[in-house]
Amino acid sequence: MSSGKHLGKGSAKPVLPEDGLLRLFSMRFCPYAQRAHLVLNAKKVPHHTVYINLTEKPEWLVDVSPLLKVPALQLVEEKDQPSLIESLIIAEYLDEKYAENPLLPKDPLKRAQDKILLERFNGITSGFMKILTQNTGLDEFWTALDIFEQELTKRGTRFFGGDKPGFVDFMIWPWFERLSVIELKLGQEYSFDEKRFPKITQWIALLKEDAVVKSFYATPEHHNEFWRTRKAGNANYDLLA
Amino acid sequence: MSSGKHLGKGSAKPVLPEDGLLRLFSMRFCPYAQRAHLVLNAKKVPHHTVYINLTEKPEWLVDVSPLLKVPALQLVEEKDQPSLIESLIIAEYLDEKYAENPLLPKDPLKRAQDKILLERFNGITSGFMKILTQNTGLDEFWTALDIFEQELTKRGTRFFGGDKPGFVDFMIWPWFERLSVIELKLGQEYSFDEKRFPKITQWIALLKEDAVVKSFYATPEHHNEFWRTRKAGNANYDLLA
Incomplete structure (x- = not known):
């Protein structure tokens, strides 16, 4: 088991038990x-x-x-x-x-539709990095998010996976956990419009209470601190170790 | 059924039989x-x-x-x-x-490995477009191809799918069918080194004889002519119609 510390150059390769895990x-x-x-x-x-x-x-x-x-x-x-x-x-x-x-539906059509939705999530992940590294604005980011608001509305369920989180939910969650990093970067310019994204707002609140999400969660403060140190060139990997 | 002609702006939406196909x-x-x-x-x-x-x-x-x-x-x-x-x-x-x-293996590990290989094929598809549009050289393209030569050697089979073409084979074939377009573009600078890619050379020859590949094949001359007209701004979509 790792101690949680990040191993770097010059470190010894960790010796893990031969337990097949x-x-x-x-x-x-x-x-x-x-x-x-x-x-x-x-x-x-x-x-x-x-x-x-x-x-x-x-x-x-x-x-x-x-x-x-x-x-x-x-x-x-x-x-x-x-x-x-x-x-x-x-x-x-x-x-x-x-x-x-x-996590993924068994039906081939539903599987394919979930995968197409994840392809479209690239609009969010690339928008996220552009905001942080190229000083682009938020318009493109929110437009990409509209797709997910509409999809939740269309599916008529609390989660993309239905009545509990499924594949799409867990695959896209990490970027929502990090929205604070955009807010930190943009300051007052940042605004998450709960009127524009009512379903996503509720979805975020529900996922924050999900046991799986909680099992690997970092607070906005942690994400912001990691991003700050990373941007400063001395990323604090061991913040939670 | 389409006549094979490409429908463009102003065209009427084709009326297809309600046969469920x-x-x-x-x-x-x-x-x-x-x-x-x-x-x-x-x-x-x-x-x-x-x-x-x-x-x-x-x-x-x-x-x-x-x-x-x-x-x-x-x-x-x-x-x-x-x-x-x-x-x-x-x-x-x-x-x-x-x-x-x-076409895809049933075993989850083999499926995953085929998908990783297809991710790595992006090195070929992006290299292909860079050569055609940004005048980059061939080095990057051949280096990306080394991966596939090595993989065929490692698998020890004629096709990526085993003794007959499978998912990977059909997913990557279209770019091999179009190698002539790179040759057209680069002229004498182009060289496909059969000594460097003996397995891929054999694989190309075998696929050219495959019934499925033949069912949707265009000759080097056709691909070259399409590319030439596309580059000139008047893509001849209906070359084979």
Whole structure:
């Protein structure tokens, strides 16, 4: 089990018990890695977590994640102990492999529609980074969010997954947990319009109370502090360790 | 059934028989649309094809593909006659929905590994467009191709799908069918090194003889002529109509 500290350049490769458990290579404040944590927790899959310092990556990372990406999920019980990368692929793998708490619908059409919706979420993730790094405004971001407000209205359910959070909910949540970072960046210019996004407003409140979300949650203050230190060039990875 | 001619601005919306068949909105020379054609043909799914002029899109396209994208697959038998977009999502939907000739492996790990490989294929698709539009060299393109040569070697099979073409094979083939366009663009600078890519060389030759590939094939001359006219600003969509 990792201590929660992020391992960096020069660190010794952690020695994990040979218990066959999955090994997740992660970074505590990475929204993509958070997707993998949420699915592992939602499906109650026992695993080890090893946190990685992404500024100065450990030399041994290449052994478990040849492209040096996180999240990477190593399957130590499989032949050659392969690792999976790409958060959506990891999440779908876990959902297919472990029966507990199915997240994606079984119906091929509904599965496809959820995946198209996640493709469209790229408008949110790219808008998010543009605001933080290129000083773009909020218009594009809110327009991308309209799609999700409309979709919740269309589905007529509290969650994208129905009466409880499903695949789409957990895949998009990490960016909503980080809305404070945009607010920190934009100051008074920031405004989340609850009248424009009534369904999403309620959805955010519900997810904050969800046990799975709570199992891997960081407060706005934590996210803001991480972003502040990252922007200053000395990312405080171990803020929660 | 479409006549094969590409419908553009001002065209009447085609009247298709109410026979419940899938409707594919496509463009004859689009490599992403080709993915959908190959899967439909591999799985012998009867369908109608409507070809779209992408330079001047028909006004009615928004009714079947709200983002005006092709390929779009309309499922007229489903409630509200929804359309699917994104070539990989369409392909996976068809593979899940129709039992004939399964393309993706059933094993969750192998499925995930095939999807990671397709993520990495983005290095080829983006390299391809960079060469054609930004005058970049070939180095990046061949380096991306090394991954696929190595993977075929590692799998030890003639095709990525094993002893016959599978999901990965059909998803990546359209760009190999268009290698001539790079050659046309780069002239003598172009060189496909059969010594560097012996497995891929053999794979290309085998796929050219595959019945599914042949069912939706255009010659190097056709691709070159399409590209030439497209670059000149008067894309000849109906070259094969």
